[in-house]
Amino acid sequence: MTETLHIVGGGMAGSEAAWQAATHGIPVVIHEMRPHVGTFAHQTGDLAEMVCSNSFRSDDDEQNAVGLLHWEMRAAGSLIMEMGDRHRLPAGGALAVDREAFARGVTERLRAHPLVSVETGEVTTLPAEGHWIIATGPLTSGALGQAIAAETGTDRLAFFDAIAPIVHFDSIDMSRAWMQSRYDKGETEEERTAYLNCPMDKPTYEAFIDALLAAEKTEFREGETAQYFDGCLPIEVMAERGRETLRHGPMKPVGLTNPHQPDVKPHAIVQLRRDNALGTLYNIVGFQTKMKYGAQAAVFRMIPGLESAQFARMGGIHRNTFINSPTLLDDRMRLRSRPHIRFAGQITGVEGYVESAAMGLLAGRLSAARLAGHEIPTAPHDSAMGALIHHITGGAEAKTFQPMNVNFGLFRPVDGLKGGRRGRRDRYKAYTDRAKSAWTDWLSAYPLRQSLDAA
Structure with missing residues (x-):
């Protein structure tokens, strides 16, 4: 019998991680402290509640790095992107959503899935065993934050959001x-x-x-x-x-x-x-x-x-709270001192709804493969998701590590392209073409459904 994946936090990252694992046959329990334990920013007990804005930013997948991340997530069957598209609002070239309808949609889909259950209540300690993803976001509770700090031997890093x-x-x-x-x-x-x-x-x-x-x-x-x-x-x-x-x-x-x-x-x-x-x-x-x-x-x-x-x-x-991921996590988002625990979302030092959900998507897929008895490599470096995970788990300077949005500055250069303003469109197009090819190849090489069926 397949073991259960436990996810702490039902925000963007936790919801996407749960969806990815459950749709590939893994039983999932989402541990969400709301509404019993509230936060300054949240208004409801819904999963994937948006608090700071209702925008996923640019949807341009050829000239914008976050738009490319949208494309990669859609290609991987993202629930967050599906609901974002379904509850889309006019916003020019951006993807903005009706935040209440979006959160209700995510919540209903996850609660209706036969392999997903939601347990309300606060998790205050790091689990000693099992398979876990910590996706508590920037508003991690004080008790769990202290447990993370005690385990890692470092003070919690923090910045402020408005x-x-x-x-x-x-x-x-x-x-x-x-x-x-x-x-x-x-x-x-x-x-x-x-x-x-x-x-x-x-x-x-x-x-x-x-x-x-x-x-x-x-x-x-x-x-x-x-x-x-x-x-x-x-x-x-x-x-x-x-x-x-x-x-x-x-x-x-x-x-x-x-x-x-x-x-x-x-x-x-x-x-x-x-x-x-x-x-x-x-x-x-x-x-x-x-x-x-x-x-x-x-x-x-x-x-x-x-x-x-x-x-x-x-x-x-x-x-907001985040950990020093370059020193604490391996390239599969596992806590080095406790590899049965992965971290995902804003607590890892990514900034933005889409980036958080993307890290949840990756953590969910890596966990699903592991629970099926397979280890798969992390996202390819040349994809948007790979560029982001590489940055937070090793590419960034640990001493000055700060939250980061996805951007083309995280991508490896494409040979033979000229710099300057005129060459920017060609350079960005080259990044996105290469990324889409790398991401498509990775999804094809590691189809989780086939891996699970084989297991």
């Missing part, structure tokens, strides 16, 4: 705002009008920056230092780096024309993206914040069109 606020659409003044994607990007009218835009003139922008800098912020506890992940910087931290920083970041006034004043070029633009299929909720793009709630409402209502905004959720900041 969450953007969500606004009720019917509270937005559409006589000042308008719908348009940058450069009208998208194949359909719905895609070309996927974002809601609020323009600012220069005096309004300057007053907004002043208010951001002066607003009351969440203070860190004694002994904590504010080390942020660059991809989720609070807007007030960006503003502190220079008054023009936001105009060159999330508020850049390019690729958009205000139909209310077509002859006036905005000095800055705030964008909001649909957060649910009904179109009743919109999140403010790039506006992660550590301002206190009262300050948020006052500052964000300075944005033209949001003067009467009603917030479904305010922004916030929370502490």
